Amino acid sequence: xxxxxxxxxxxxxxxxxxxxxxxxxxxxxxxxxxxxxxxxxxxxxxxxxxxxxxxxxxxxxxxxxxxxxxxxxxxxxxxxxxxxxxxxxxxxxxxxxxxxxxxxxxxxxxxxxxxxxxxxxxxxxxxxxxxxxxxxxxxxxxxxxxxxxxxxxxxxxxxxxxxxxxxxxxxxxxxxxxxxxxxxxxxxxxxxxxxxxxxxxxxxxxxxxxxxxxxxxxxxxxxxxxxxxxxxxxxxxxxxxxxxxxxxxxxxxxx
Ligand SMILES: [Zn+2]
Numbered sequence: 317x318x319x320x321x322x323x324x325x326x327x328x329x330x331x332x333x334x335x336x337x338x339x340x341x342x343x344x345x346x347x348x349x350x351x352x353x354x355x356x357x358x359x360x361x362x363x364x365x366x367x368x369x370x371x372x373x374x375x376x377x378x379x380x381x382x383x384x385x386x387x388x389x390x391x392x393x394x395x396x397x398x399x400x401x402x403x404x405x406x407x408x409x410x411x412x413x414x415x416x417x418x419x420x421x422x423x424x425x426x427x428x429x430x431x432x433x434x435x436x437x438x439x440x441x442x443x444x445x446x447x448x449x450x451x452x453x454x455x456x457x458x459x460x461x462x463x464x465x466x467x468x469x470x471x472x473x474x475x476x477x478x479x480x481x482x483x484x485x486x487x488x489x490x491x492x493x494x495x496x497x498x499x500x501x502x503x504x505x506x507x508x509x510x511x512x513x514x515x516x517x518x519x520x521x522x523x524x525x526x527x528x529x530x531x532x533x534x535x536x537x538x539x540x541x542x543x544x545x546x547x548x549x550x551x552x553x554x555x556x557x558x559x560x561x562x563x564x565x566x567x568x569x570x571x
Contacts, residue, residue, distance in 0.1 A: 334528070334530030346437050348364055348372050348436060350440045351442055353376040354376070355515070356442050356468065357442020358389055358404065361408060366411050366412050369527070433456060434459055437461065438526060441466055449486060456480070468508075468512055470507065471508045471511055472543070474538055484563055489554055537554065
């Protein structure tokens with residue numbers, strides 16, 4: 317049951333179709349891990365916090381850099397050199413004191429991935445490194461945890477909702493997109509700030525729909541946007557590969 321303060325805080329959201337009190341309680345009971353905070357993750361974390369997600373885990377080991385502030389709107393100029401997730405925790409607590417924030421100031425790797433992801437109901441991919449994205453996908457698929465993927469390159473971004481048992485994993489997605497040369501990309505892409513902002517908003521929207529079980533989530537669709545062309549593209553029917561070791565053998569634990 318929501319408290320009188322929560323009823324007031326979320327009253328506009330509660331009146332949206334499909335977002336009643338039961339949906340709000342699901343958000344309040346949910347645990348979301350935001351992996352990577354230097355771009356879309358910073359935007360998504362704020363939207364999840366103000367929307368009432370009960371617990372947000374932050375995974376990032378970087379420090380705030382002046383050169384990143386054009387796309388990292390959780391941080392400010394006077395915080396350069398300081399821990400990014402410590403700053404993010406202060407900001408999120410300020411935005412919504414109801415939101416519990418858990419910090420994981422380290423890098424995702426093959427040794428810690430399962431332990432890090434297991435306590436969460438949903439993973440939000442704000443990682444810079446494509447190999448870490450694949451590791452997060454493999455682990456989330458193995459653990460039966462939905463993951464909202466985001467990739468940003470320059471003025472373009474893409475968002476894909478990976479729901480185990482209902483959609484392809486990232487390896488299948490990249491195979492179908494003909495992007496299997498990711499291992500050669502050893503530097504983070506240079507990104508346009510508004511692309512990160514739009515991607516993070518779209519990721520938060522997908523995450524809230526999945527957690528609250530409202531609206532429609534396109535589990536076999538990839539959404540792409542080009543800020544220069546100002547056009548959305550939707551790539552449909554991105555199902556799992558028959559020979560994929562991860563896809564198709566899991567069932568969605570949220571169903
Ligand atoms: Zn797959």
